Amino acid sequence: MIRCWRLDCARQTLVLGSHRDHMAEVLYWGARLPDTEDLEALFHAHALDVTGGMLDENPELSICPEATRSFPGQPGLILRALDGTPMLPKFCFLDAEEAPGQLTLRFRDLNEHLTYTAHFAIDPDTHILTARAGLAATSPVHLHWLAAPVLPAPQLSDDMHDFAGRWCGEFQMNTTPWSAGIRYRENRTGRTGHEHFPGLIVPLRGTTNTQGQCYAFHYGWSGGHRMVAEELPDGRRQVQFGHAARTQLAPDTHFETAPLYATFANHGMNGCAVAFQRHLRDRIVTWPDAKRPRPVHYNCWEAVYFDHDLPVLKDIADRAAALGAERFVLDDGWFGNRDDDTRALSDWEVDPRKYPDGLDPLIDHVHSLGLSFGIWFEPEMINPDSNIFRAHPNWALGGEDQIMGRQQMALNMALPEVRDYLFDRMAEVLGGHKIDYVKWDHNRVLPAPDAAQTLGSYALIDRLRQAFPRVEIESCASGGGRIDAGILSRTQRVWLSDSNDAIERLAIQHNAALFLPAAITGSHVGPRLCHTSGRTLDIRLRAWVAAQRHMGFEMDPRELTEDEAEVLTRVTTWWKANRDWMMAADILRLDAADSSVTAEQHRARDGGRFVAFVGKARTSDQIAPRPLRLARLDADAMYRVALINRDDAHHLSRGNPALKQGPIELSGAYLMNHGLTLPWSFPETMWVVEGTRI
Template identity: 75%
Template sequence: MIRTWRLDDSRQTLVLASQKDHLAEVVYWGPRLPDEEDTQTLTRAHAIDVTGGMLDANPELSICPEATRTFPGQPGLVIRDEAGRPYLPKFCFSSESIGENSLTLTFRDQSGLLIYCAQFAIDTETHVIEARASIECSQPMHLHWLSAPVFPAPQLSDEMIDFAGRWCGEFQMNRTAWSPGVRYRENRTGRTGHEHFPGLIVPCRGATNATGHAYGFHYGWSGGHRMAAEELPDGRRQIQFGHATRIETEAATRFSTATLYAMFSDDGLNGCAVAFQRHLRDRIVEFPDPARPRPVHYNCWEAVYFDHNLPELKDIAEHAADLGAERFVLDDGWFGMRDDDTRALSDWEVDPRKYPDGLTPLIDHVHGLGMKFGIWFEPEMINSDSDVFRAHPNWALGSEDQILGRQQMALNMALPEVRNFLFDQVGKVLTDNDIDYIKWDHNRVLPMPDAAQTRGSYELIDRLREAFPSVEIESCASGGGRIDFGILGRTHRVWLSDSNDAVERLLMQHNAALFLPMVVTGSHVGPRTCHTSGRVMDIRFRAWVAAQRHMGFEMDPRELTDEEAGVLRHVTSWWKENRSWLARADILRLDSADPAVIAEQHLEQGGGQFVVFAGKAETSSQIAPRPLRLTRLSPDQCYRIELLNCGDAPGLSRGDQEIKSEPMTLSGAYLMNHGLTLPWSFPETMWVVKGELV
């Protein structure tokens, strides 16, 4: 007997099938099939007639591969009974629940000990499939590993793309060739991590940013994940995502994965990017006031660090407002006896030495300048030199001799008394002060991974969100150490990296656009001399790189010359004038013929206008600029093309190019097939091109 189920949108079809009441498997996932396709025939066509000589039939590559079915690869579930004995279930079909664009399948273990449930939902507008799995046990069990529903990987793929990184170097792309065995990545730091972003792109042969087939995955969990991309001995391939192994420390009767977001693209990596960007922005992030434009952000960290002085902060705020800032964020150093990073974390009371009249004088001053006010917290952390630690040393997570991170320990967020304390302390600051925004930091990895820690942090943020619904929250974790769709279901912005180096940011933002839209991605104009790299960069380059995302400043604005301030005001004004359509634009990565040029095209939904940011990260290997092909334009329509910063052309750019002096009108066919020839430029510069449908 064959049971089949099907989910469709305009782009893709997902077909699952169960034979002999075994666990379902994905027998087709790719371009949209005809409505009249016979899925039972398709399932039979999926069969393989050779086993390699060891078995008489191939075991299913199911949504939760079972060791009891002689499956030769990584199982989807590893579980033990309360005594620690391995338990090997064999699941059989129990029930189905079919909704509009959704499917829930339930399977029971033959012994009656376990129930496995898989849920699928397809979003017909964003083209993202949401999948999650759960296990219910009739007695307490110890979970080692549970994969979200397993998807097959395409045979016509030569490589996979995953993401690594480090502090000040997030979102680095790795390309790994498929080969027999497992590409296994596991993040056991207890947070999403700079090192192992939970995402995977599987391009089919020949795919580029703009063309070809590709499959995208993201696991929306903030507590560390495991990914296994495996090629079985028979050549089939599977993709598994789930929580990091062994992070459920207690026996329980129910376990569940986070949501795995998966999608198929028929127009290259950009199809994955647009699906994830739109799904995150339109389905996951819940802005307190969605109609309010994203405000230009100012953060004082790299201006003052811990040295808070009220007259100086007021002066800085005045300069920031003059440049166009609309939100002022007071960073670390305002509470307890916090003069450096060795003390006072968890003592969330305003420091009377620095603020004898509380925060009100500064907040009133900021509001008087027309800006909103935000503040920094790191609620999940504690210093041993703090009043709270001296009163509650047992609240710290981990052993007494643990290695500290940034001179601090983590609080045990699984403890209700810890969460209650933090809710009261953070809540009092928000109640007593007119605060619009929280920068929520997480500056160390955990001493050991523990799923209860992540669930506790989620519970605290959810509780604060309910109590203070108008307050926006930014997820920061030493920069980009906690960026995922799980935390973004509770927050509204991410700090992509602690690096404000525009060269480094250019590539990080470019890669992160495979998953993140403009509205959640903070990008700031840093100091003339970058504090994390020592690189000295022109204000034009710094400003335009920040204008690619949610724009802000993070430096002492008093260091700017009059000319630099004028440039920054101009770019900020341009960003404000265009932010309403940019907020909903699709960020498209362009396939640059020059490896030195990192370029992207922000295309308005509907295609009426776009802007191209073409940043030059290093010296080109050839003399003449190579044309830059655009994408997703209407080939038979014409576009008015204007180089917005033509005045930045250097003296060595001597050729008589019309684009340097006046707008041009070109067809979409020309722009996509030949490309736009931009003027010659130095490294660490940016060309910005505006296009409008004529």
């Protein structure tokens, strides 16, 4: 008997099928099929031929490939009994539940007393497919590996893109050719990690940012993941995502993957990027006040570090407010005897040496300026040199001889007493002061990966959000070390990188836009001399790079010259005037003909306006700028286009291209097929172009 099911949105169709009660497989995933498509005929059309040297039938590439079905690739499930005996289930169809846009399939192995469940849902507006798998056993078993429902990868694809990185260098795109065998990536650091963002882009041949077909995947889990992209000997390809293997340490009767988010697009990699941006912003993130404009952010870390002095902080707040800041965040150093990063983590009590009258004098001053107030915590960490460690050394995760990270250890978040202690201390600070923002940091990897640690952290955040629903939370982990849909279902902002170097930020933000919307992506104007790169950059570049995302400042405003303060105030004023539409805009990565240029276009949801940011990191190979093609405009419409920072043109830009003289009117067809002709510029500069549909 053949059973088939389908899920659709306006963009794509997913078809699954099962024969002889076997585990279901994906028969089709791609561009939308007609409603009249005969799914049983599609099932038969999907079948491969066989030839010499093969089995007499091709084993299914199912949503959970089974070793017992002669599958030649990586299985979707590996487990063993309590005595260590490997378990090799053979699942058979149990039942299916269908609802609009949703499908749940269940399969059972009677011999091993196991039930496998796969749930699929497709969002008609964001075009994101969500897939999740679960396993139930009648008695405890040890789980080594459980993949989220396995999806096929296209065979008309030459390469795949995944993401590596490091501290101050997140979202570095890797391009790997498809070949027989597996591309295997596993993050075992215990957090999402700078090193292995849980995402994969699979473009078809000829696809660019703006054109062609593309598939994309993201695994929404904060505790480390495993990815397998495999090409089988017969040519078929599979993509598996799940928790990092062997991180669910205790035997149990129930296991569940995190959601796997996936999408197909006909509009290049931007089609997938926009789907993820919208889904994260509109479906995953829950806002304390969705109508509140995103406030201009000021963080004092790179101004004072651990040297907290109330008059200095008040002065800095005055200056930040004058520049346009609307939120002031007090970073590390306000608690315990925290004078450097070697002590006092977990002693979450206000330092009476620095704040003899508590935090209220600073908070009241900040509020008097019209700014809201935020504060830094690193709840999951502990210094051995702390009062709490001396009282509860058993609360630390891992062995006594473990390698330290910033002289700190992780707290064991699986322990209820640890979570209770942290909740009580944090609730006392948040409940006793007018604080509406928490920067939540996580500055070291775990001594060993353990999924229970992530679940414990989730539980603490969930409890705090329930108690303080108006408090917004930023996920920071030495910058971008914990960015994923799992943490973003509990937070409202990510600190993309500890690097405030605007040149490095151009690349980091550009690649992160394949998944992250502007509204949740913090980007700050750093100091003139960047403390992580040693590079000195002009305030114009620093300000415009920050204005591409949720804008903020993170420098000592006392260092600003009169000119720098004027530039920063002007750019901040522009950002405030445009944030309402920009924070809901789609970020489109542009295909720049000049390899020295990193360009993106923020397009309003209704298509009526856009702004293009054209950053130049180095000297071009040719003399004059190459035209820059825009994307997703109305070809028949006319647009008024203006270079809003044309006054920044250097005197060596000696010609008179039209954009230097003032606004011009051009068709969408021209802008997409020929592109903008911009003035000449030095490296480490940016042009900003506004467009409005007439």
